[in-house]
Amino acid sequence: MRAAGKILVSAYALAIYGFIFLPVVVLVLFSLQASSFPIPPFTGPSLRWYEVVLSDRRLMSALFNSVAVALLSSALAVALGFLAAWGFARHHLPRSGLMRGLITLPLTVSYLIIGMGLLIVFNWAGVPKSLIAAGIGHVVINLPLCFAIIYSQMGDHQVTLERAARDLGASEWKVLFLVSVPVLWPAIFASFFLAMTFSWDEFVIAFLLTRFDTTLPVEIWNLLRSGLNPRTNAIGSLVFGVSIVLALLLELVFFRRSR
Amino acid sequence: MSESQSGRLLPWALVTPALLWTLVFFIIPFVAMFVLSFMQHEDGRATFENYRQFFDNPSYWRALVNSLQVTLTVTAISVLLAYPFAWILAEIVPVRYQRLALMLAVLPFWTSYVVRSYSWLLVLAQNGVVNQALTGSGIVDDPLQIANTRGATIIGFVHFFVMLLTLTIFANLKQLSPSYRRAAADLGAGPVRVFLHVILPLTLPGIMVGAFLTFVLAIGDYITPQILGGNNELLMPQLIMMQIGRRGDFPLASALAIILMVVVTIAYIICSRWLKIERT
Numbered sequence: 064m065r066a067a068g069k070i071l072v073s074a075y076a077l078a079i080y081g082f083i084f085l086p087v088v089v090l091v092l093f094s095l096q097a098s099s100f101p102i103p104p105f106t107g108p109s110l111r112w113y114e115v116v117l118s119d120r121r122l123m124s125a126l127f128n129s130v131a132v133a134l135l136s137s138a139l140a141v142a143l144g145f146l147a148a149w150g151f152a153r154h155h156l157p158r159s160g161l162m163r164g165l166i167t168l169p170l171t172v173s174y175l176i177i178g179m180g181l182l183i184v185f186n187w188a189g190v191p192k193s194l195i196a197a198g199i200g201h202v203v204i205n206l207p208l209c210f211a212i213i214y215s216q217m218g219d220h221q222v223t224l225e226r227a228a229r230d231l232g233a234s235e236w237k238v239l240f241l242v243s244v245p246v247l248w249p250a251i252f253a254s255f256f257l258a259m260t261f262s263w264d265e266f267v268i269a270f271l272l273t274r275f276d277t278t279l280p281v282e283i284w285n286l287l288r289s290g291l292n293p294r295t296n297a298i299g300s301l302v303f304g305v306s307i308v309l310a311l312l313l314e315l316v317f318f319r320r321s322r
Numbered sequence: 323m324s325e326s327q328s329g330r331l332l333p334w335a336l337v338t339p340a341l342l343w344t345l346v347f348f349i350i351p352f353v354a355m356f357v358l359s360f361m362q363h364e365d366g367r368a369t370f371e372n373y374r375q376f377f378d379n380p381s382y383w384r385a386l387v388n389s390l391q392v393t394l395t396v397t398a399i400s401v402l403l404a405y406p407f408a409w410i411l412a413e414i415v416p417v418r419y420q421r422l423a424l425m426l427a428v429l430p431f432w433t434s435y436v437v438r439s440y441s442w443l444l445v446l447a448q449n450g451v452v453n454q455a456l457t458g459s460g461i462v463d464d465p466l467q468i469a470n471t472r473g474a475t476i477i478g479f480v481h482f483f484v485m486l487l488t489l490t491i492f493a494n495l496k497q498l499s500p501s502y503r504r505a506a507a508d509l510g511a512g513p514v515r516v517f518l519h520v521i522l523p524l525t526l527p528g529i530m531v532g533a534f535l536t537f538v539l540a541i542g543d544y545i546t547p548q549i550l551g552g553n554n555e556l557l558m559p560q561l562i563m564m565q566i567g568r569r570g571d572f573p574l575a576s577a578l579a580i581i582l583m584v585v586v587t588i589a590y591i592i593c594s595r596w597l598k599i600e601r602t
Contacts, residue, residue: 072414085451179572183355206340299441309432310429
């Protein structure tokens, strides 16, 4: 009975792992396909499609755009989120709860609706579709996240440090940049990388708000029109690799330290 | 400026940029969308026409019904699959390997959304891996039509949400103190009764949170149904995107988006009520 239970448990866990990994394994395996269709039988391994993808100027400029949008929008989201978190945690402001609620409100709305709202307003204001417009959208989705993470990490032990610095004659801005920022570094770092991964993967806002110069997920979407294609496998595997590196950095730097 | 004045202004200087950003790029667009949903597409006059169209046109209705059916199915299947898996990770796997096991279980979570759906297309296509395995082994004679059906959409969604729910349920199970279980066992409850009467009720609020998150994220998603389900039957986000893309009908798209938000709000009210009853 016990042995049967053990087998059942192992079989179930393996089945779920298999289900979770099946698409990723198929994606990466057939990115190494030598022939022109990413379907069985496997004819590789070959790096042919990686060469094609890496020399594709459209894809590479989309990749560069994605990195730029992710870096800049995340930096802005973290900066705005940090300042607000510091303001709310260290000062008594009237209607603080309401204002904090307002900043975190975009978390409850789907990206499609955020993107559509921005598209309507930008159309009306005559702002053209561009990477900057998409970046603005990415700050909207990541600001609440950065704010919530950093705000939750602001404890009382930091107040003591800040008071000590103030007693020793530091100005408010010095306290902010020489004491609070270094102390809260893990939370700042974590929210920055989380925002990076969200911006890097985000599709629908970038799809609605960019036109010619666009981000990588949108360019991959355009590739999908040609059906199953090993080029899509290769660029998809590369994107997956970058996301894994970001996730591992997050895990190693932040979650290890917080334990 | 005097010392006390700058002291009073400083906190506002800190929180204003974030508030302004949210106001200009989130609140105003949302209000604009809301106003637009009451305007005529052709001439911009005030009208209820967009909402009336939704209730009059059965194909629009159908999109909402499809969305609800798919989302509820996905939520139920994902919870049923993820719960035992999270339980195995939290209770059976030795503690020192748990973190690794969990990390592995959510690794594909980090693939981009578009790429993940495309990967399932590779697996489920007419001549994809699954069909070739089925026909090759003689289980079926002709390849099954899985891609471009509702089934494919559900599989793609379940894949994502099993990972998400495994994370939340795992965290929930780890928070349970082992003394509850020991107490129940000492009082003579067998493993099944311990599970049904102690562990399950204590983890139910966590499950509800995860299920609600699944519902909200799935019902607003455009990519998975568009890539995997195709255009044979439309879900709400596909219908909304179609109004924007093909017809440029922003008022109707806005009205549909508002209707979708109302549905999510109703789901939230139902869930939160249910949660409160469970807690008392």
